[in-house]
Amino acid sequence: MKRVGVFICHCGTNIAASVDCAQVAENLKGYPNVVFSTDYKYMCSEPGQEMIKETIKREKLDRVVVASCSPRMHEPTFRRCIADAGLNPYLLEMANIREQCSWVHPHDMERATAKATDLVKMAVAKVSHDAPLAKSFSPVTKRALVVGGGIAGIQTAIDIANNGYQVDILEKQPSIGGKMAQIDKTFPTLDCSACILTPKMVEASSHPNINLITYAELEKVEGYVGNFDVTIRRKARSVDLNKCTGCGTCWGKCPTKVDSEFELGMTKRKAIFTPFPQAIPNKPVIDREHCLKFKTGKCGLCQKICPTGAIDYTQEDELVTTRYGAIVMATGYELFDHSVYGEYGYGKYPDVITGLHFERLINASGPTMGKIKRPSDHTEPKNVVFIKCVGSRDETKGKAYCSRTCCMYTAKQATLVREKIKDSNVYVFYMDVRTPGKGYEEFYNRTTETYGAHYIRGRVSKITQDGDKLRVRGEDTLLGRPVEIEADMVVLATAMVANADAAKIAQLVGFSYDKDDFYTESHPKLAPVETHTAGVFLAGACQGPKDIPDSVAQAGAAAVKVCALLSKDMLETEPITSEVDTKTCAGCGHCVDVCPYHAISLTTIEERLLGQTITRSVANVNTSLCQGCGACTVTCRSSSINLRHFTNEQILAEVDALCQTIQNK
Amino acid sequence: MEEFSQSQAKSKNAAEELQKRSHVEAAKCYQCGKCSGGCPVADYMDIMPRQVMRLVQLGLVEEALKSKAIWLCAGCSTCSVRCPKGVDIAHEMETLRIMAKERGYIPEKDIDKFHNIYIGLMKGFGRMYEPGLIVGRNVTTGHLLKDFSYGIPYLVKRKLNLLPYRPKQKDDIKRIFETAEQLMQQDLAEFREGR
Known part of the structure; x- marks a missing residue:
């Protein structure tokens, strides 16, 4: 006979408004194993918890059921509570009578009360089969990996490094810096992006605790929180970083010209190049796809003239495996490809450009030295149209979400056009202006009031090329009539979208992502920088569209989470893991295939059978990797693999409890 | 001024009928105006296509039915x-037009005549x-010589055939029209039963 105590919570009126909590408590009196049953207004409050503790001692309870909110909310609270009273924390069950009962049945108290009673009875049946479980421990490798070297990655790495831990930044481009390096000015203060970014880049590269791994990609991730074994592919740079001084002689002489990715194809770079003058490391790579030496075997000019002999055509990709305690994903974003919009010219009109193109055009170190010139004929545009929500808030051809940053960067760009070209006219087509940030609304007001940008509420329907002009047609929805503007240049505020390889990388590392391939946080409010995979954290726009202030804030948050993890010598691991009954396991390996965490493997055991020693293979669970999802248990044909705390016996006991009440009806 | 819920009440039946006959989710429209911005005839409309959608969204379908824009x-x-x-949106416009005609709201008589002649010709020739x-329209509307000067260059460039196309499968064309009529009646009957 178990001694179960049942505690029904009102959650103020959240539950009590549609569930008769006192009645539920009454219904449970006399139920098998229940020795005590009561209700209370706020069970999670201090007096509520004290009541549970006192009752455990007074009634000599050995198991507890709390009927309240979701276990995601307060299971840790009540586990701590009963542990304080001397019980094993895993001898607690929660019946969710809020999210799964009162909130979804607000208008039928009688039946909601009956359902709540059933839910509590099921919890009682399950708790009666609970076994005490103990946490185990695993060591922590005190080194972190930050994937992505944009502003979010750099800030995360600096914050972790300043806490005294070793950090590696993995960047797939030849230089760190990311998208922020391409941007000209930053809102709402209009300070120059490079002026605030490059010092951070230098700090990251010179920090004793930070190690830069550029021009490299993730290859494989194994292991678990505290001990990730990460294999990184260092792509062949063809330049020896130790010998190279970054003098620039090689790219000065290189005969091959290629469209510069950094300048979005608006200027050329060489086949041996650094992406931009402030690159870190400021040492070149050879683009083997275009280099004459690799294409034809001839040339070799850079090797001949390199004063330090740093050019090495024989370099090959290198695979390096390192152990890390934590991983931060800071892989950033891409811009939406607007060529899907036929009405905006399929990306073919030269003077219809994106916001990022505009950033390069207006940047003092950009292709036009900061003079706004339209791409087609390099003249200064007089009428400039900005179109917002291109690819954002478009369920049919783009993304349903709002990209968050476009309202502000468009306001910034509109301001800059008005500032640099005094006799210009600026028109901004918008659907809403969203400026929730410190100083943002004020900035937008200045754009319209001081700088005189014309904001027109409506979505542009069509852009047509008319001679060297662009005709932009839309509706002024405030006036209720169509408008047509003859423009010299159109700037599209294209949506921020996840990287093309974002999903692939998430699968490789092993964490979840949403329908738009943005990385999913563990909880949208309460765990915004964690993933569902322990030890993997998020920073910046890989989690969703974000501006620089938000990315930096999130980077700091992720760094603190990493430091909290790395500060421990040993990690507690959750005991709710799978266990294998080797007596009945046939070693079919189905569980190995379905395990999303690679926690199960086949192992060979020796057995004495009928006087002989035989060997056979059985499943074996690495409890450090197991996250307790239970996928293996439903796959197992002989029920040999069982999830602790959610065993087949416990689930069946719950089903029995439910069926009994149905039978009685 | 009429109170809003009263205006809505007047359109209640029409709103339900429109929803059931067109199945267009007008509530999804967020009034960006991209429809009106690209509409080739928006300049001549009394209200914008966006405003038609807005009226539908607000349940003021009677007002939409009486607009010239749908015609x-x-x-x-x-x-x-x-x-x-x-x-x-185009399908919503068409449904509104059908409903308007059934109710006798025809503010653009000439356009209605144009439609009738057009459908008659399609029934007869399949093309x-x-x-x-041109002749049918000008005769019925009384503007005998309207737009005649446009016709001459077309004739010269052989863009206009003086004789009609003779379809081989006249029965098929007939069946198409019969099926369409049947479907529409079926839709209407379903709607009336549903109420």
Whole structure:
């Protein structure tokens, strides 16, 4: 006979408004194993918890059921509570009578009360089969990996490094810096992006605790929180970083010209190049796809003239495996490809450009030295149209979400056009202006009031090329009539979208992502920088569209989470893991295939059978990797693999409890 | 001024009928105006296509039914193709037009006549017969010589055939029209039963 105590919570009126909590408590009196049953207004409050503790001692309870909110909310609270009273924390069950009962049945108290009673009875049946479980421990490798070297990655790495831990930044481009390096000015203060970014880049590269791994990609991730074994592919740079001084002689002489990715194809770079003058490391790579030496075997000019002999055509990709305690994903974003919009010219009109193109055009170190010139004929545009929500808030051809940053960067760009070209006219087509940030609304007001940008509420329907002009047609929805503007240049505020390889990388590392391939946080409010995979954290726009202030804030948050993890010598691991009954396991390996965490493997055991020693293979669970999802248990044909705390016996006991009440009806 | 819920009440039946006959989710429209911006005839409309959708959204369907805009709509579907919310505005316009005609709201008599002649020609020949349309329209509307000067260059460039196209499968064309009529009646009957 178990001694179960049942505690029904009102959650103020959240539950009590549609569930008769006192009645539920009454219904449970006399139920098998229940020795005590009561209700209370706020069970999670201090007096509520004290009541549970006192009752455990007074009634000599050995198991507890709390009927309240979701276990995601307060299971840790009540586990701590009963542990304080001397019980094993895993001898607690929660019946969710809020999210799964009162909130979804607000208008039928009688039946909601009956359902709540059933839910509590099921919890009682399950708790009666609970076994005490103990946490185990695993060591922590005190080194972190930050994937992505944009502003979010750099800030995360600096914050972790300043806490005294070793950090590696993995960047797939030849230089760190990311998208922020391409941007000209930053809102709402209009300070120059490079002026605030490059010092951070230098700090990251010179920090004793930070190690830069550029021009490299993730290859494989194994292991678990505290001990990730990460294999990184260092792509062949063809330049020896130790010998190279970054003098620039090689790219000065290189005969091959290629469209510069950094300048979005608006200027050329060489086949041996650094992406931009402030690159870190400021040492070149050879683009083997275009280099004459690799294409034809001839040339070799850079090797001949390199004063330090740093050019090495024989370099090959290198695979390096390192152990890390934590991983931060800071892989950033891409811009939406607007060529899907036929009405905006399929990306073919030269003077219809994106916001990022505009950033390069207006940047003092950009292709036009900061003079706004339209791409087609390099003249200064007089009428400039900005179109917002291109690819954002478009369920049919783009993304349903709002990209968050476009309202502000468009306001910034509109301001800059008005500032640099005094006799210009600026028109901004918008659907809403969203400026929730410190100083943002004020900035937008200045754009319209001081700088005189014309904001027109409506979505542009069509852009047509008319001679060297662009005709932009839309509706002024405030006036209720169509408008047509003859423009010299159109700037599209294209949506921020996840990287093309974002999903692939998430699968490789092993964490979840949403329908738009943005990385999913563990909880949208309460765990915004964690993933569902322990030890993997998020920073910046890989989690969703974000501006620089938000990315930096999130980077700091992720760094603190990493430091909290790395500060421990040993990690507690959750005991709710799978266990294998080797007596009945046939070693079919189905569980190995379905395990999303690679926690199960086949192992060979020796057995004495009928006087002989035989060997056979059985499943074996690495409890450090197991996250307790239970996928293996439903796959197992002989029920040999069982999830602790959610065993087949416990689930069946719950089903029995439910069926009994149905039978009685 | 009439109180809003009273205006809505007057359109209640029409709103329900429209929803059931067109199945267009007007509520999805977020009033961006991309439909009106690209509409080739918006300049001549009394209210914008967006405002038609707005009236439908607010349940003021009677007002939409009496608008000229639904008659001016050429049915080119540019709006529907470009709509970021996937709302089929052209189909909504067409349904409104059908309903308006059933109720006798025909503010654009000439356009209605044009439609009738057009459909008659399609029934007869299965294809457009422009001279028939021009003559029929000008005779019925009383503007005998209207737009005649446009016809001459077309004739010279052989863009207009004086004789109509003779379809081989007249029965098929007949069946298409019969089926369409049947479907529409069926839709209407379903709607009336549903109420």
